[in-house]
Amino acid sequence: MSPPLLEIDDLTVHFPSAAGPVRAVDGLSLSLERGQTLGVVGESGSGKTVTFLAAMRLLERSRPEIHGRILLDGVDVLTLPAREMREIRGPRIGMIFQDPLSALHPLLRVGDQIAETVRAHRDVGRRDAWAQSVAALAQVGIPNADERARQYPHQLSGGMRQRVMIAMALILEPDLLIADAPTTALDTTVEAQILGIIDDLRTRLGIGVVLVSHSLATVADVADTVAVMYAGRAVERGPCQAVFAHPSHPYTWGLLDTVPALGAERSRLVPIPGSPPSLIDPPPGCRFAPRCAYRFDACTRHLPELVERGGGHADACVLPVPGRGARRNRLEPPGEEAAA
Amino acid sequence: MIDGTRTRPLLEVQSLTKRFPLTRGVIFAHSRGAVHAVEDVTFTVARGRTLGIVGESGSGKSTTARMIARLIDPTSGTIAVDGTDITRLVGADLRTLRQQVQMVFQDAYGSLNPRQTAGQIVGAPLRVHHVPGDRRAHVAGLLERVGLNPEHAARYPHEFSGGQRQRIGIARALALSPTLMILDEPVSALDVSVQAHVLNLLTDLQDEHGITYVVISHDLGVIRHLADRVAVIYLGRIVELADAAAITAPRHPYTAALVSAAPAQPGTGTGTTRQRIVLTGDAPSAITLPTGCAFHARCPKARLISGDPHRVPERCRSERPPLGPDADGRQLACWYPLESGDDLIGAAQAMAIPVSGAQA
Ligand SMILES: Nc1ncnc2c1ncn2[C@@H]1O[C@H](COP(=O)(O)OP(=O)(O)OP(=O)(O)O)[C@@H](O)[C@H]1O
Ligand SMILES: Nc1ncnc2c1ncn2[C@@H]1O[C@H](COP(=O)(O)OP(=O)(O)OP(=O)(O)O)[C@@H](O)[C@H]1O
Ligand code: SF4
Ligand SMILES: [Mg+2]
Ligand SMILES: [Mg+2]
Secondary structure (H helix, E strand, O other), X not given: OOOOOEEEEEEEEEEOOOOOOEEEEEEEEEEEOOOOEEEEEEOOOOOHHHHHHHHOOOOHHHOOEEEEEEEEOOEEHHHOOHHHHHHHEOOOEEEEOOOHHHHOOOXXXXXXXXXXXXXXXXXXXXXXXXXXXXXXXXXXXXXXXXXXXXXXXXXOOHHHHHHHHHHHHHOOOOOEEEEEOOOOOOOHHHHHHHHHHHHHHHHHHOOEEEEEOOOHHHHHHHOOEEEEEEOOEEEEEEEXXXXXXXXXXXXXXXXXXXXXXXXXXXXXXXXXXXXOOXXXXXXXXXXXXXXXXXXXXXXXXXXXXXEEOOOOOEEOOOOOHHHHHXXXXXXXXXXXXXXX | OOHHHHHOOOEEEEEEEEEEEEEEOOOOOEEEEEEEEEEEEEEEEOOOOEEEEEEOOOOOHXXXXXXXXXXXXXXXXXXXXXXXXXXXXXXXXXXXXXXXXXXXXXXXXXXXXXXXXXXXXXXXXXXXXXXXXXXXHHHHHHHHHOOOOHHHOOOXXXXXXXXXXXXXXXXXXXXXXXXXXXXXXXXXXXXXXXXXXXXXXXXXXXXXXXXXXXXXXXXXXXXXXXOOEEEEEEOOEEEEEEEHHHHHOOOOXXXXXXXXXXXXXXXXXXXXXXXXXXXXXXXXXXXXXXXXXXXHHHOHHHHHHHOOOOOOOHHHHHOOOOOEEOOOOOEEOOOOOOOOOOOHHHHHHHHHOOOOOOOX
16 A cells, blocks of 8 residues: 555654743644545644644744654655755645745746746746746636736735745645645635635646645535644544534534634624643643633643544544533533633 | 714725836836726725625725725825825824724735834834833733733744734734724634634724724625625725625625635534535736626626626626615615526526537
């Protein structure tokens, strides 16, 4: 059997800081098969971006301490020399970055930036690369692409910049596409179009897609499997259908219960009480315990590992499984104040 | 304060227009037409109320926001805040305005000085406007309100996650207790729980201090939650302006497409068999504006009227529909607004079949 397209094995990424190491990713394992989409959801600041920047080997500037393995087709990218990594970034792993402005050069025309990406990896002439670049911009729904290609990033709207980056990541048709919140600046109709393009690449070329998103609806729509992250770890993962229909970690319950619905009245939203933990000095045991309405003694004793509950659905929660049927009603406030 | 100013809308935008000239060539820059970013936009927002703005990517939402915050100048039109036209303010008056009107930027990354710590960034408005009191404590309080930890104050922007940077921008905008806040995609990088926390915070501040908001978001759930009224923009113009509650029953065909494309929420048990109006045809260009209704090339309703998936009524093609009230007082710019029973999905599907194509 061939190895999965992407396998992350017990990854930790700790950033040095004056107050002590920031444990941005702390024992994360994930995997993705070819032709599949892995949805990654979770808290803001839970390590989603850092995980995949580590896979792209783009964290070096911050001098983090990295342990574990990130295998692309069985090869650990963390051990590759920088020169080989340059060949992987782009044609093998493409990334749509969360912040378009951080990824685009402010002083180069966007068409040139895409054309340069093409020329860096393919043997094509200047003209040809420019034509491909314009076509790629048109494909992501930018009108007047030939004119827009001549503009600089600041002259485009937020959503256009985001689409420039999408075009840049897709143009090399990478084996693994990491889309880090790729549609945050796009209206629903354009978002549907972009997700359609990505899905087309997946089915046509069998590429693997990692979709990091805060939109549970979008993830539920397109992902085959889902990983839910909290404070640097996966707290739940499994087939998309199973995770959304039968979420089994209290953090996932909290997430699913807070979504402001389109049809809803202007009622007060019920966020998960408490605040995210410090990553420098995380709470003992389960990192979600201080905010969890269901916690009991065992929760704070040791850090729960992901445990498979059948059908590929796993969670990192020590609650006895039958007891979870008593999941609280979404509007009922937790019975006790969550201790900080 | 004169009595009348209380009832006067806090924000009045009149015929606002912005065109960016397109130039090519560095030394002999010659103009080659313009990007029509915002065209003749008019709306008001009452004190303590929220206007939501939605619309297609590139339709001029951020440009409108930046003009209201006086970050760029309009080509024409006026913007009155509290009865004063702000488009010509200078000196001390402009300084006062900058204190009253705060903006949260769509690109958090680009709006934060990379060489300042989060604490310095959030504290900067307090320093610039000489706000008395313990600045350190004030900043710590602001960071906490947006769900950041005290340990974050000493970090630089690149050491944060996308959603944390977005919240630094929100904390900075809140620092001076503004009367008007322009929020451009303020929660797009936040998970739903932190998002709920921030949305509650915004609602509380409005209830306590009567802040007026203009909120731009592509997330209709967020708009529905925050806004009293919603303006839908298409290619620089408002095409529908209605009470937020009415957004789920849109009358402009573009709004209908926007609403139908919103993905269904998991776990709510609704919308599992979602019917999406898929727009075919190229998005129109702000550089070469279409004639007639800007939406006509992609409009399924126009096809229902003509009875032919590949033809639109002459009127839609040649005459621009003006924005005007319908019977319910909702503002609309469409010759043939939706009626109940219109099968837009069917019409949109028919449009997707090529002219020579057989039955799908
Ligand atoms: N260079 C750095 N130095 C110190 N801490 C960092 C650095 N980069 C990221 N972090 C911290 O690591 C954690 C994980 O960040 P990451 O960007 O992966 O979050 P995320 O899950 O992508 O969140 P979001 O949904 O907000 O984008 C955050 O708490 C962040 O503050
Ligand atoms: N500084 C600029 N120079 C030239 N053109 C500009 C500039 N700023 C904006 N534009 C153009 O104005 C139009 C409207 O842009 P704007 O940023 O207002 O769109 P938006 O509605 O905010 O879109 P999005 O949802 O993608 O953020 C776009 O065509 C854009 O390219
Ligand atoms: S005016 Fe015509 S083309 Fe424009 S939205 Fe209405 S029906 Fe469609
Ligand atoms: Mg991120
Ligand atoms: Mg914008």
